[in-house]
Amino acid sequence: MAGQRRMVVVGGDAAGMSAASRARRLRDREHLAITAFERGRLASYSACGIPYWTGGVVDGPDALVARTPEAHRERGIDLRMLTEVTELDVAGQRVRARELTSGRETWHGYDDLVLATGARPLRPPLEGIDARGVYGVQTLEDGRALLEGLERTAARRAVVIGAGYIGVEMAEALVRRGCAVTVVERSAQPMATLDPDMGALVREAMSGMGIEVVTDTAVTGVRTGADGEAVGVATSAGDVPADVVVLGLGVRPETSLAAAAGLPLGESGGLLTDLAMRVRGHANIWAGGDCVEVLDLVSGRTRHIALGTHANKHGQVIGMNVGGGYATFPGVVGTAVSKVCDLEIARTGLREKDARAVGLRFVTATIESTSRAGYYPGAREMTVKMLAEQGTGRLLGVQIVGREGAAKRVDVAAVALTARMTVEQMTALDLGYAPPFSPVWDPVLVAARKTATLIR
Known part of the structure; x- marks a missing residue:
């Protein structure tokens, strides 16, 4: 069809289908044809939920699927399941796809190519x-x-x-x-x-x-x-x-197709992109999700982080750009939370070894506190460790280990890192207080006060 662009997506999970869905909302079928290839049997699902499905906490697998292939097709995305892309022809702007059930191979041309090939487990x-x-x-x-x-x-x-x-x-x-x-x-x-x-x-x-x-x-x-x-x-x-x-x-970026096509890879093997999620040096090839490296806003280096939150954001940025708008993904600070039974674990920013690797001089402070006022029923213990740059006092990282109410406190630190705040500035943050939710001094602010004292 004259004037119709062709968007080809390789990978049918978070980044790929977010990109396809966003682009479709911006461009109708008359102006943009979208074809997506997924080698598995399911698309758009939450792999993060697998441990909780295994443990019987949540139902699965249907409950972990955000959108079925049929739903994507109804929205005008030609999603082809059990179909693996085996080759990228960058010069010819086409991909070779193989149907896993029949073995039939076909070439598909593109105007915009989105690589969302994910990661492979070690x-x-x-x-x-x-x-x-x-x-x-x-x-x-x-x-x-x-x-x-x-x-x-x-x-x-x-x-x-x-x-x-x-x-x-x-x-x-x-x-x-x-x-x-x-x-x-x-x-x-x-x-x-x-x-x-x-x-x-x-x-x-x-x-x-x-x-x-x-x-x-x-x-x-x-x-x-x-x-x-x-x-x-x-x-x-x-x-x-x-x-x-x-x-x-753990996992490594699945970039064998990209490597064979000569696309640029970083130290971890992830694809390198600009802030618009465009593969460096290629105006019409985009990449997002677990197959890319992204800018670490604290260290200034690129790193590989396999998280569904980032993958969905990458897809939104790519879809906006392919659909005719403009968006960027500025980078990450490395925030992650997890749990084992009733123990909550969180981190953001740099560890000591990370700070040393980029030549930063730093101080650390570790404090013990509680999730609520000590006298309020249900107060649970937590340990907070904070890193700050020596001299400037810029926050570099926070780690938290504790019981209920501990992990999500790391979000305060993630915002402070993104804003490049000093630990002194953090001590004045106007955080919510009531005995059921926090001590008078929130544990993150207690850690900031102690770290600021070391900086002074």
Whole structure:
């Protein structure tokens, strides 16, 4: 059709379908044809909900699907499921797609290409890693397979490899299902996204919940029985028996297509874009979600952060730009929250090692406080650690470990980081106070006062 542009989206989850949906709202079918390819069976779903589905906290998988393929098609997006893009022809402005059911391959031209290929879970090349009974938790299909495996084996012993966000969340899910859980982590403490002293608090709390946490230990393989089923995990400290093994080792950007096409990648292997989410050096190729690196507003460097919040924002920016508007994604400060049972974990900004890596001189302060006034029923303990730049007093990072009411306090710090506030300025923030919600001095402000004292 004369005057009709062609938008091709590779990847049918958060970033890709947000981009397609936003562009469609701005441009009708007469002016913009949108084709999206997804190699899986589901689109637009919340992978973040898999641990809570596994633990029986929420229903799934339907409850975790934000919009079905049929709903996207009704809105004028030609979403093709079980179809994998196998090649990018940048010079010819086309992609090769293969239908997984039939094997049929076809070329599709584009005027604007959106890469939303996501991330792939780390699966180290260890003996037995692909055995039956070893599960990843990247997709809803992974979650379904794990639940079927738990029921099939009547699992009572579970080993989680890796103690990052996914690892600790899956540890909770398996505890809720009645399993005895061992978490194996090669670092000195769980939650390497925290400084070791704060990670030690997480380890202490997990141990108190009955979760065995084995640190400073490398996994060397998965033991299997005569039937090929996983029966345990081999580590540098000995074997750990298991009925199921769950991988929580994190992810890497899925950019093999982009790399083969010669598109620019960063240190982590993620695509590099400008603030409009346009791939650097390519006027009509866009990228967002877990396959990109983004600007860290605190360190000034690019980094890879796989979070659905960012992916949806990237998609909105891309869709606005492809649809004829203008939008940018300025960057992140690295905010994340998680929980294991009743323990809440939060961080934003830089850790000590991050600050050293970019040559910043800093001071740290750690305080203990409570979620409510100490005399009010239900007050729970929390520990807050704060980093600030020596000399200027600029806030660099905050980490919080505590019970109910702890984690979301990190949002105050995330705003302060984005605004480049000093810890002295933070002490004057007009935060809400009443005994059911906070002590007279909120824990984040107590940490800011102590840090400001060190700066002075």
